Amino acid sequence: MTSTVFIAGIGAISAIGNNVAECLVALETETGGIGDINNLQTIHRGKLPVAEVKLTNEELANKAGLSSTISRTALLSMVAAKEALDDAAIDNLSTFRTGFISANSVGGMDKSEDFFAEFLADNTKGKLRNVVNHECGAVTELVADKLGIKNYITTISTACSSSANAIFLAARLIKHNMLDVVVAGGTDSLTKFTMNGFNTLMILDQQFCQPFDENRRGLNLGEGAGYVVLVSEKVAASLKKAAYCTLSGYANANDAYHQTASSPDGTGSFLAMTGALEKSGLQPSDIDYINLHGTGTQNNDIAEGTAIKRLFAGHYPKMSSTKSFTGHTLGACGGLEAVFSAVAIKYGIIYPNLRLETPMVDLPFVPERNFLKNVTVKNVLSNSFGFGGNCSSLIFSKI
Amino acid sequence: MATYIRATGNISPQQSFGHQPFLITPIEYAGDRLTCIEPDYKGIIDAKLIRRMSRIIKMGVAAAMECLQESNITIPDAITTGTAYGCLEDTGIFLTKMVEHNEELLTPTAFIQSTHNTIGAQIALMLQCHNYNNAFVHRGFSFESALLDAMLLLAEKEANNVLVGGIDEITNISHAILSRMGLYKREAISNLDLFATKTKGTIDGEGAAFFLIANEPSATDYATLDGIHTFYKPVTTEETAQQILSFLSAHSIDINGIDLIITGNNGDIKNDEVYDRLQNTLFSKNVTGNYKHLCGEYPTSTAFALWVAGNILKTQTIPSVISKQVPGKIKKILIYNHYQNIHHSLLLVSAC
Numbered sequence: 216m217t218s219t220v221f222i223a224g225i226g227a228i229s230a231i232g233n234n235v236a237e238c239l240v241a242l243e244t245e246t247g248g249i250g251d252i253n254n255l256q257t258i259h260r261g262k263l264p265v266a267e268v269k270l271t272n273e274e275l276a277n278k279a280g281l282s283s284t285i286s287r288t289a290l291l292s293m294v295a296a297k298e299a300l301d302d303a304a305i306d307n308l309s310t311f312r313t314g315f316i317s318a319n320s321v322g323g324m325d326k327s328e329d330f331f332a333e334f335l336a337d338n339t340k341g342k343l344r345n346v347v348n349h350e351c352g353a354v355t356e357l358v359a360d361k362l363g364i365k366n367y368i369t370t371i372s373t374a375c376s377s378s379a380n381a382i383f384l385a386a387r388l389i390k391h392n393m394l395d396v397v398v399a400g401g402t403d404s405l406t407k408f409t410m411n412g413f414n415t416l417m418i419l420d421q422q423f424c425q426p427f428d429e430n431r432r433g434l435n436l437g438e439g440a441g442y443v444v445l446v447s448e449k450v451a452a453s454l455k456k457a458a459y460c461t462l463s464g465y466a467n468a469n470d471a472y473h474q475t476a477s478s479p480d481g482t483g484s485f486l487a488m489t490g491a492l493e494k495s496g497l498q499p500s501d502i503d504y505i506n507l508h509g510t511g512t513q514n515n516d517i518a519e520g521t522a523i524k525r526l527f528a529g530h531y532p533k534m535s536s537t538k539s540f541t542g543h544t545l546g547a548c549g550g551l552e553a554v555f556s557a558v559a560i561k562y563g564i565i566y567p568n569l570r571l572e573t574p575m576v577d578l579p580f581v582p583e584r585n586f587l588k589n590v591t592v593k594n595v596l597s598n599s600f601g602f603g604g605n606c607s608s609l610i611f612s613k614i
Numbered sequence: 615m616a617t618y619i620r621a622t623g624n625i626s627p628q629q630s631f632g633h634q635p636f637l638i639t640p641i642e643y644a645g646d647r648l649t650c651i652e653p654d655y656k657g658i659i660d661a662k663l664i665r666r667m668s669r670i671i672k673m674g675v676a677a678a679m680e681c682l683q684e685s686n687i688t689i690p691d692a693i694t695t696g697t698a699y700g701c702l703e704d705t706g707i708f709l710t711k712m713v714e715h716n717e718e719l720l721t722p723t724a725f726i727q728s729t730h731n732t733i734g735a736q737i738a739l740m741l742q743c744h745n746y747n748n749a750f751v752h753r754g755f756s757f758e759s760a761l762l763d764a765m766l767l768l769a770e771k772e773a774n775n776v777l778v779g780g781i782d783e784i785t786n787i788s789h790a791i792l793s794r795m796g797l798y799k800r801e802a803i804s805n806l807d808l809f810a811t812k813t814k815g816t817i818d819g820e821g822a823a824f825f826l827i828a829n830e831p832s833a834t835d836y837a838t839l840d841g842i843h844t845f846y847k848p849v850t851t852e853e854t855a856q857q858i859l860s861f862l863s864a865h866s867i868d869i870n871g872i873d874l875i876i877t878g879n880n881g882d883i884k885n886d887e888v889y890d891r892l893q894n895t896l897f898s899k900n901v902t903g904n905y906k907h908l909c910g911e912y913p914t915s916t917a918f919a920l921w922v923a924g925n926i927l928k929t930q931t932i933p934s935v936i937s938k939q940v941p942g943k944i945k946k947i948l949i950y951n952h953y954q955n956i957h958h959s960l961l962l963v964s965a966c
Binding site for chain 1: 693
């Protein structure tokens with residue numbers, strides 16, 4: 216139970232790039248991915264900005280080697296998970312016990328919506344192929360089968376902290392010597408269901424979101440997928456290239472305040488960050504960068520900020536919300552941000568928080584506004600907080 | 615390391631909630647759908663909350679509260695839940711309104727309560743429990759994943775006790791869709807005759823079963839939970855048999871040491887071939903029993919099976935509706951279930 220878990224491969228697709236390299240170029244050139252709705256068929260087109268992946272289902276299906284008629288959530292997942300596994304380049308993968316732990320928030324809902332319109336008019340109508348993969352787990356299996364992974368497969372759905380919990384569980388299964396290699400992370404495509412759901416909560420920004428700005432108005436939804444390949448010490452020793460970093464800490468706590476709102480003092484966030492630090496044996500002053508949950512809603516940012524103030528007072532690390540680039544990708548965000556965290560450590564870079572104009576008056580720190588290179592980044596804290604009070608924090612550390 | 619099942623709470627299509635005789639009078643249903651017998655929620659859940667909660671949330675929360683009350687634990691060290699379909703009623707309500715009103719005039723309640731972690735979150739909220747909280751949503755592995763997570767937390771000493779639940783509901787919409795996929799029997803049958811039909815299709819089921827598992831024994835434990843194993847899409851019966859044998863071997867026991875095997879037969883002639891082949895080979899000398907005629911078929915039905923196993927071990931009686939064969943003392947029970955021949959799971963439970 217004391218063994219180290221390494222991040223050996225990474226894969227990402229989001230509004231700022233169809234792979235990790237493209238995402239990094241966008242982060243470095245401060246090119247956000249938020250804009251008008253192009254793919255999603257919704258009445259909110261032209262009114263609510265989103266961060267869409269710039270590929271059609273057909274284009275994604277080509278990249279993924281899957282049918283374009285299946286859920287976009289599975290197509291995004293396959294593209295990023297395959298990139299991560301290829302990146303890890305593990306020799307003799309079939310000789311290892313390999314798992315796939317994926318997260319998503321609404322499964323194949325994008326297709327269920329198509330089905331539902333016809334079904335509601337007449338319950339003998341609607342193509343069953345559009346609803347057969349409705350379950351969250353079905354999306355995971357489409358990808359696991361394509362990747363040829365079958366030793367352990369599961370799906371986690373704790374709203375916006377889902378993929379952080381997937382990575383967290385992966386590390387534990389390796390530490391328990393139940394698996395050697397795990398592809399873990401999450402995926403979500405934009406759906407009308409989520410778009411309208413968030414819209415009823417009145418937390419969507421009609422302009423481009425401004426996380427951690429005093430005048431922030433809400434979040435922009437995004438889509439994408441992000442996966443890391445976690446490996447045991449034994450597998451890490453056999454790798455042809457160096458692993459990115461280790462996953463040194465993780466914790467999950469519940470805010471227990473409200474189904475959709477965070478407590479004003481960020482109790483859950485504080486407990487998650489504190490727990491992750493404790494697990495890693497690090498002090499707050501050891502953290503060089505925080506990838507914030509930073510959705511851009513009034514409520515999240517003050518709760519998260521207040522918890523950071525309490526925990527990091529006196530030595531605030533650099534921090535930023537990359538959701539200012541990718542939008543809030545829900546079940547994918549913990550995975551995408553884990554990828555960004557691993558890269559920050561490997562290349563010594565820190566990402567800017569876009570569109571930060573007026574820092575929050577109640578917070579004594581200001582997130583980073585510029586892309587920084589040649590920085591020493593030894594430990595990164597990545598926060599993911601979700602509906603239902605589910606709060607998880609991960610810590611990635613330099614090898 | 616032994617794990618103890620200290621308490622249970624189970625809302626099912628049978629009289630399973632509260633202090634009831636253990637499956638002495640099985641409830642008979644006609645048709646292809648079994649519905650949970652819901653308790654009076656007053657006294658279990660705050661009246662204001664009851665009005666807002668959908669059926670699955672009420673069932674899940676009430677089963678969890680019953681379980682905690684029996685365990686004498688106020689705040690568990692962790693909460694893990696498994697649900698394949700999640701909160702279908704709220705999902706259906708929001709989708710229907712969204713389609714009917716063309717994305718306009720929508721209200722947030724159904725959306726808020728449709729997320730898959732709602733039940734675990736509501737339990738945490740009611741208890742003011744800030745501890746570890748996770749939700750698994752992997753079809754026929756959902757409950758098994760939640761249970762494995764809980765057992766790992768105990769082994770890691772991250773928790774001394776964990777509240778674990780398996781919850782799924784049927785709605786009119788889900789039943790209509792799954793019926794179109796050909797899952798259920800076309801002919802009218804009694805659930806109690808499910809295994810005599812030898813035709814295609816099963817009966818739709820649902821349930822909410824919670825367990826308090828702990829790493830220390832107590833005087834009133836149901837059983838010890840010795841191990842869990844899942845395997846995905848085995849190609850042959852031999853592979854399945856091999857998985858079962860290595861699971862037993864990992865727990866230092868052979869098939870003759872199992873006093874009762876509870877299998878997941880669901881009455882579908884094709885589905886049950888998997889069990890038939892094992893009953894003619896690996897399980898040929900074992901006492902076997904069924905449970906899905908009591909709760910129906912659904913992805914988290916192993917939670918109901920675990921409740922059955924726990925009660926058999928605690929009461930040392932096998933209700934005749936589970937098995938007509940009666941072994942002597944019942945020390946070890948193996949639960950073997952598969953869901954659509956994709957998700958196979960094994961649970962090993964022992965008398966305390």
